[in-house]
Amino acid sequence: xxxxxxxxxxLRVAIVGAGPAGFYATDQLFRTPGLVVEVDMYDxxxxxxxxxxxxxxxxxxxxxxxxxxxxxxxxxxxxRFFGGVELGRHLSVDDLRxxxxxxxYTTGAQTDRRMGIPGEDLxxxxxxxxxxAWYNGxxxxxDLTFDLSQERAAVVGVGNVAADVARxxxxxxxxxxATDIADYALEALSASRIRxxxxxxxxxxxxxxxxxxxxxxxxxxxxxDVSAQPEEVEPDELTRQVLxxxxxxxxxxKIEIIKEYARRTPTGKPRRLxxxxxxxxxxxxxxGTGAVGGMRLVKNRLYATATGTLQPxxxxxxxxxxxxxxxxxxxxxxxxxxxxxxxxDWGVILNAKGRVLDPQTKHPLVGQYTAGWIKRGPTGxxxxxxxxxxxxxxxxxxDLARDIHLRPADPSPAAVERLxxxxxxxxxxxxxxxxxxxxxxxxxxxxxxPRVKFTRVKDMLAALGRA
Amino acid sequence: xxxxxxLAKKGPKVVTVQxxxxxxxxxxxxxxxxxxxxxxxxxxxxxxxxxxxxxVVRAAVRDEAVFTxxxxxxxTRDVILGLxxxxxxxVGRTMTDKRIRHLPVVDQRRLVGIISIGDVVKAQRDLYRGxxxxxxxxxxxxxxxxxxx
Numbered sequence: 363x364x365x366x367x368x369x370x371x372x373l374r375v376a377i378v379g380a381g382p383a384g385f386y387a388t389d390q391l392f393r394t395p396g397l398v399v400e401v402d403m404y405d406x407x408x409x410x411x412x413x414x415x416x417x418x419x420x421x422x423x424x425x426x427x428x429x430x431x432x433x434x435x436x437x438x439x440x441x442r443f444f445g446g447v448e449l450g451r452h453l454s455v456d457d458l459r460x461x462x463x464x465x466x467y468t469t470g471a472q473t474d475r476r477m478g479i480p481g482e483d484l485x486x487x488x489x490x491x492x493x494x495a496w497y498n499g500x501x502x503x504x505d506l507t508f509d510l511s512q513e514r515a516a517v518v519g520v521g522n523v524a525a526d527v528a529r530x531x532x533x534x535x536x537x538x539x540a541t542d543i544a545d546y547a548l549e550a551l552s553a554s555r556i557r558x559x560x561x562x563x564x565x566x567x568x569x570x571x572x573x574x575x576x577x578x579x580x581x582x583x584x585x586x587d588v589s590a591q592p593e594e595v596e597p598d599e600l601t602r603q604v605l606x607x608x609x610x611x612x613x614x615x616k617i618e619i620i621k622e623y624a625r626r627t628p629t630g631k632p633r634r635l636x637x638x639x640x641x642x643x644x645x646x647x648x649x650g651t652g653a654v655g656g657m658r659l660v661k662n663r664l665y666a667t668a669t670g671t672l673q674p675x676x677x678x679x680x681x682x683x684x685x686x687x688x689x690x691x692x693x694x695x696x697x698x699x700x701x702x703x704x705x706x707d708w709g710v711i712l713n714a715k716g717r718v719l720d721p722q723t724k725h726p727l728v729g730q731y732t733a734g735w736i737k738r739g740p741t742g743x744x745x746x747x748x749x750x751x752x753x754x755x756x757x758x759x760x761d762l763a764r765d766i767h768l769r770p771a772d773p774s775p776a777a778v779e780r781l782x783x784x785x786x787x788x789x790x791x792x793x794x795x796x797x798x799x800x801x802x803x804x805x806x807x808x809x810x811x812p813r814v815k816f817t818r819v820k821d822m823l824a825a826l827g828r829a
Numbered sequence: 830x831x832x833x834x835x836l837a838k839k840g841p842k843v844v845t846v847q848x849x850x851x852x853x854x855x856x857x858x859x860x861x862x863x864x865x866x867x868x869x870x871x872x873x874x875x876x877x878x879x880x881x882x883x884x885v886v887r888a889a890v891r892d893e894a895v896f897t898x899x900x901x902x903x904x905t906r907d908v909i910l911g912l913x914x915x916x917x918x919x920v921g922r923t924m925t926d927k928r929i930r931h932l933p934v935v936d937q938r939r940l941v942g943i944i945s946i947g948d949v950v951k952a953q954r955d956l957y958r959g960x961x962x963x964x965x966x967x968x969x970x971x972x973x974x975x976x977x978x
Contacts, residue, residue: 424967431966569916571830608922669923669932671915705841707941708833708913714840724842739834742955745962749955 366463366773367762372440373399374773375758376458378449378699379468380405381412382744383734385432386751387466392438394759400440400775402462404453407501408445408790408822409798410436412470414744415815416500419526420541421533423812428744436792442775444782445790446819450700452786461778463767464729464758467699467711467718468751471735475693477518481646482690485509485653490517490527490691497530497551499544499817509653510554512686516657518643519691520563520570525580527689528561532635534585542812556633559586560683563639564662564674566594567620568601568613570639577619581626586633590624594639600664600672640664641681642674646688657683694740702730711736716754717761729768731758788819794826801825832920833913835952836934836942843933843943845870846880848901852888855880855900866931868943869904876933876940878904910935911944917956921949 367373375391377384380403388401409415411429418425436443447453458465474489476482486509495503515531517524530538535552543551561580563570570577581588597605597617605614623637641659649655659681662674695709703712703721711732712719718730733754734747742750761767772778782789790798798816805814816822823829846855846867855867859882869878884903889895895903909927911920911934924932924946934942 425963427969428966430969604919610918667912667915668909669911669915670919671912672919673914705837707841707936708837710837712840713838714842715838719840724840737838739837741830741834742959743963744959745966746955746959748962749958 376462377403380410383468383747390755406448420543443792455701467732471694471740472697487688490689497547499815504817514558514685515687516560516685524691525576532586587628590637696736853896880904
């Protein structure tokens with residue numbers, strides 16, 4: 363058999379997960395000089411784009427423009443999409459090995475980290491990711507309910523997802539109506555009785571993960587006055603030392619913005635968004651009905667680790683916050699892919715620079731790769747997946763040159779398509795998606811939104827005339 | 830961003846050496862794995878030192894018999910250890926300020942990985958590249974035309 367990658371035998375690659383990492387990797391493969399490659403991309407949900415559709419906040423449309431670049435990649439005739447096909451349910455790793463020379467897993471970080479405190483499983487205590495997937499119309503999360511009749515909510519964490527959740531909770535119905543937020547979420551949030559939203563950081567403003575544009579947005583909400591406590595936003599001695607030794611404009615700016623929030627006086631907007639720093643939840647209190655009735659916080663101070671990282675240490679000062687709704691946003695974790703080695707320490711697929719490793723020998727498994735959050739953990743912005751995918755694809759090309767790849771029994775595109783038709787006849791192709799996209803955006807134009815999303819698989823199929 | 834994400838894609842392999850092994854054995858490990866430093870561990874896998882190629886070079890200049898010496902004779906004992914939750918930024922700063930090229934990372938005193946200054950620089954570069962990529966996408970959206978690459 364000739365080495366794959368030629369006109370006679372194109373390199374056949376399966377990519378599992380249709381998010382940014384998958385598309386950047388596909389793009390990288392298509393751009394590799396001299397390589398003839400065919401990519402089949404799979405996703406558990408019928409629609410592509412991963413977190414760009416189901417994660418990026420509906421009021422952040424600009425960043426969703428990246429999908430135009432993904433569509434361009436998908437327009438390559440050597441690309442096929444199989445939406446609604448789940449690995450471990452419709453297909454197994456062995457099925458993929460029987461049809462492809464290489465398999466690339468880009469399944470992302472699908473679950474959240476827990477706080478590990480008593481009361482975490484009470485009703486009205488949620489993972490921020492579930493709320494995000496809900497308001498973004500993810501079919502698996504659209505039927506969740508959140509009790510927005512509470513007057514006070516806390517968002518635990520100060521990353522960009524925490525900022526998204528706090529912002530969406532604080533937006534006015536008019537602000538939300540102009541976005542592509544799921545229609546049922548718009549309805550629920552329009553009836554929300556939440557008056558106060560707390561955002562809780564373990565460390566100080568200088569160590570908060572959210573970026574300056576996100577912080578600035580919190581101060582520009584139409585229906586919410588932002589505030590912070592002066593004593594919590596003033597940098598402590600250790601932070602001041604770091605900033606003096608290594609001045610960093612972005613961090614200084616972040617502190618300035620938040621200090622300005624601490625100086626603001628309420629202007630009478632219907633909601634308050636309260637930023638708190640140097641506090642950690644230690645317990646969620648039961649209100650007597652099995653739901654959150656309050657949160658106990660401990661105040662922290664910072665100490666420096668051996669590498670100079672400032673970390674929080676609990677003091678003996680505690681405080682009770684009367685919140686009835688809690689969203690934790692303290693990090694994410696990958697979910698193991700059935701049949702693929704997992705590194706439980708870091709919550710990622712066991713890999714070295716994107717090559718999946720055998721858990722026993724620690725040597726690379728032939729023909730199996732990973733990219734994106736399931737490779738490195740949940741860090742960086744969407745664009746960070748581009749250099750990340752490039753690293754993995756470089757390894758794939760290197761291996762191909764050394765003739766290291768799977769030897770599939772039947773690599774023909776027709777064979778795998780037959781198998782999928784048999785196992786999941788309701789799958790969506792990219793053509794199907796483009797038609798749905800057109801319908802969604804048309805429905806949006808009629809109501810002054812970027813789009814109105816389909817949030818049920820059966821509605822998608824019906825719209826395509828396949829129900 | 831924490832250094833856990835650097836370790837996540839490095840695999841679980843940390844090349845270690847015992848203090849009583851010889852420098853010849855240590856050099857063989859450095860060559861075999863194409864790396865610049867070895868973490869010296871005690872029988873409980875806890876790091877007690879680090880042996881870098883520079884440690885060996887310095888000793889070789891003074892002493893022809895360097896190959897038969899033990900690792901413990903040449904290793905650096907005063908090792909700065911990182912934690913998975915340490916921030917990439919402060920780790921980068923500390924490694925640059927103190928001229929450290931390799932940082933063993935421990936969790937509950939157990940060695941869980943090692944990162945090099947090269948790993949840190951690459952991670953920082955990828956973060957910046959990602960942000961530039963995002964900004965370019967947003968500009969493309971604003972002006973309705975592709976940006977220069």
